[in-house]
Every structure is written in structure tokens, then in C-alpha cells.
Amino acid sequence: MREITFEAVKNAVKTNLIKINYNLDDSFVKRLEDARDRESQSVSKSILDDIIENQKIARRGIIPLCQDTGIVVAFVEMGRNIFFDGDIGAAINAGVSAAYEEGYLRKSVVKHPFNRENTKDNTPAVIHTKLTKGEEIKIKLAAKGAGSENMSKVVMLKPSDGIEGVKQLVKDTIFKAGGRPCPPIIVGIGIGGNLEKSALLSKEALLRDLDDQSSDPTIRDLENTLYDEINALGVGAMGVGGDITCMGVKINYYPMHIASLPVAINIQCHANRHDEVIL
Amino acid sequence: MKKLTPPISNETVQSLRVGDKVLLSGTIYTARDQAHMRLVNEENPSFDLNGAVIYYVGPTPARDGEVIGACGPTSSYRMDSLAVPLMERGVKMMIGKGNRGKDFRESMQKNNAVYMIATGGAGALLASKIKKRELLMYEDLGPEAIYKLDVENFPCFVAYDVHGNSLFKGDDNA
Numbered sequence A: 001m002r003e004i005t006f007e008a009v010k011n012a013v014k015t016n017l018i019k020i021n022y023n024l025d026d027s028f029v030k031r032l033e034d035a036r037d038r039e040s041q042s043v044s045k046s047i048l049d050d051i052i053e054n055q056k057i058a059r060r061g062i063i064p065l066c067q068d069t070g071i072v073v074a075f076v077e078m079g080r081n082i083f084f085d086g087d088i089g090a091a092i093n094a095g096v097s098a099a100y101e102e103g104y105l106r107k108s109v110v111k112h113p114f115n116r117e118n119t120k121d122n123t124p125a126v127i128h129t130k131l132t133k134g135e136e137i138k139i140k141l142a143a144k145g146a147g148s149e150n151m152s153k154v155v156m157l158k159p160s161d162g163i164e165g166v167k168q169l170v171k172d173t174i175f176k177a178g179g180r181p182c183p184p185i186i187v188g189i190g191i192g193g194n195l196e197k198s199a200l201l202s203k204e205a206l207l208r209d210l211d212d213q214s215s216d217p218t219i220r221d222l223e224n225t226l227y228d229e230i231n232a233l234g235v236g237a238m239g240v241g242g243d244i245t246c247m248g249v250k251i252n253y254y255p256m257h258i259a260s261l262p263v264a265i266n267i268q269c270h271a272n273r274h275d276e277v278i279l
Numbered sequence B: 001m002k003k004l005t006p007p008i009s010n011e012t013v014q015s016l017r018v019g020d021k022v023l024l025s026g027t028i029y030t031a032r033d034q035a036h037m038r039l040v041n042e043e044n045p046s047f048d049l050n051g052a053v054i055y056y057v058g059p060t061p062a063r064d065g066e067v068i069g070a071c072g073p074t075s076s077y078r079m080d081s082l083a084v085p086l087m088e089r090g091v092k093m094m095i096g097k098g099n100r101g102k103d104f105r106e107s108m109q110k111n112n113a114v115y116m117i118a119t120g121g122a123g124a125l126l127a128s129k130i131k132k133r134e135l136l137m138y139e140d141l142g143p144e145a146i147y148k149l150d151v152e153n154f155p156c157f158v159a160y161d162v163h164g165n166s167l168f169k170g171d172d173n174a
């Protein structure tokens, strides 16, 4: 039995959240540079230039990438063979609170749907916990802004709508969202399970590596065709028209009821802030 | 590339076309959701709305010695209906991100105003163009309070011009 302390979890979460709010992942920056080189429309190209320049300035550690430093999402895997004395959710929230204060990040969480009173430390995070084998705690963290989250949705399609129905839904959603979710975007799609499971799958899909491809051939094909067809919509960076609308499409699926075809679409903006900590 | 200094005149609004890149230098004012709700009922705002430029933004906290934190634009559509009475009172330019509704666009044309977008998510880059910040109204709103910003070569693009054109691909079908 390995012991992992409250402080260790808190500090790891804090450090990681500050890091992702100032440093866009190197491989993602490379993809943005590629996208900029491929873009043929001048306004869209100039916006991609701004986005690349922006992350260079943020990297100096003084000003975060984006003013919407998001609500924190955490996917926690707790190894069965560790000893953690306390509430893992509380430890994560303590890390969030410290990160948003010490990292000069914006506190964007309100307590109540209608009185909209700010919680003042960006807690609580949205936390999903799972028990696994082993001697580790693994925490996937994301700082999710509202611009792209607000353009996301779950729709209960009919099984007969099939692949074409899913494609149409995804493309309509992205076309209508236009510049609001800050394209170029990453699209996470969850298919199956039920209402809440599909939403969770779509969020997990967003956290996959952009090089990762689905092991299921039909799903992999769908990821690839949707990638091409979304870019063919011509929405462009910030919706101004262009060749680059999305940087990746990831689909996760799960078995479902014979009568259901739930589809969730979760959109991630170019401020693609997520990482993983292992303790 | 056009260089402009507020206040913005009717002639300037007329001369701008969709896709034009503009570098703003001078004074602009921040306001987003809550500030708009109050401002529309304000009889004597502490700045002149005539020819004013409003920037939809809610920055991160500034570090000691810094003018401002990250301060990219927020989504403009939430301010659509509240922007109408402000344009009627002389606001000439609004800066935000993303598409806006039909009613907003009609009112914009009627009131001879223009809608600009700044690069969403470019909070650090845009912060580097802000030279001075002064609290003007509604301190209790925190990051949503109204600030007067002195900007230098603040980059933005004309998204809706007064002649009825749109920069956005999705607008005809949304």
C-alpha cells in the first residue's frame, strides 16, 4: 500500500492547472503552425498568426492564454492499492482554489443558477472518479471555457438515423456555432450509452491525444471523414471563413439500448488546455 | 490596414468594409453582461457614449506592476438586445467575438455603427496592446466593471459593416 497525501494531490493539481493556463502543449502549437501555413484565406491566416503569437506571450508566465480560464474538469482514476486518507474531491478542489488565486486566473464559477453569486475561488470542479487497479492516482485535468462548452449538445437520435444522421447533426452544430466557440476547434463526440453517458464520452474523447485513432474501423473512418467534412464547411478561424475549422475529431462509443442512438457533441476551442498528472 | 482613433465618426463607420483590419489607438471602454444591464438605465454615464468604442471583455486579475491580465473578447451575442439602446445613444463601435442576431444587425445599420471582432482566446496578445487602465463605473462587478482603456495598435477586424455585409460564413443559414 502506497500512501498519497492530501497535500500531494492538492499541489499536483495546483501546479498543473497553472501550467496549462499559460502553456499550450508543444505538439498542439506545431499543429496550429501547420494550420496557419495551409490556410488560404488572409483574415483567417492572420487570426491563426495571432493565436500563435498569443501563446508565445503567455508562455512567459505573466498573462494567461485566455481570459476565460474556465471551470475545471477532473477525471480521476484511483488505484485500489493506494492509501489516501481523506476526500479526494476536497483535495482536488483545494488545488483548484490555490491555482486560481496564486496563478492570477479568473474565477468564473457561480453558486446558483439564478442568483449567480461567484464562489470566489473557481471551485467546485466537475469531478468524475473511477476505481482502477494499481498503486497510482491518475488525474486528467481540463480548464474548460464557456464559449465552446455553450455550443455543445446532446441529441437522442433514432437508430435508423445511422451514420448519416450523426454526420449531419455534427456538421449542423458546428456550422451554426460559427465563430462563437473560437475555432479552430477540436470536436469530441460521444455515441451510445444513454443521455449522461454520451455526454461523458464526448468529454473523454476531447482529452484523447490528437494522434490517437479509434481502434474500431468504422469509428476511425467516421473520425476521418468528419474531420474533412467539417473543414469543408469553411467556417474558418473565429468564424471568418477559411480552410481550417477543426484540428481534430475524436469519437468514443459505448453499447446502448436497442431503441436509442444518443449523440453528444462537445466542442473544445483552440485554447486547448488539458493535461494529466500521475501520483 | 487602417489606423483609427476614437471617438469614431459617422464618416469613418461608412468607410469601413467587412474584413478590413483595423488598429485602434486611444480610448475604449470595457463592458459585458452585467455592466450592459446597468448602463442602459444610466442617465448620466461617466463617459461620453457619442462615438464611443465598447469592448466586450472580462479580464483575468492583473499581477502587480501589470496594466491588466488576459483580456480577449467574450461572445457578443449575449449583448445583442442591450447593445441597441446604446447605439441609439451614440455608441459607434463594438468589439467582441462571434456572430450576432438579425435584430442587432438591423439596428446597427439604422444607427450607423459597426461591429468588430478581436481574436478570441488571444488574451495575452491583446493585453500587450493595453497601456493604461482606469476604473470608471460599477466597481462591485469586479472583472465585469466598466474600465477606460488606453490602447495602442489594438488589432481587430470589421465583422459587420454598415452596408449590410458579414464576415461570417454561417450567418446566412444560422
Ligand code: SF4
Pocket (backbone or CB within 6 Å): A066, A067, A068, A069, A144, A145, A146, A147, A148, A180, A181, A182, A269, A270, A271, B072, B073, B074, B120, B121, B122
Ligand atoms: S472559447 Fe476558448 S479561446 Fe474562446 S474565449 Fe472561451 S476559453 Fe477562450
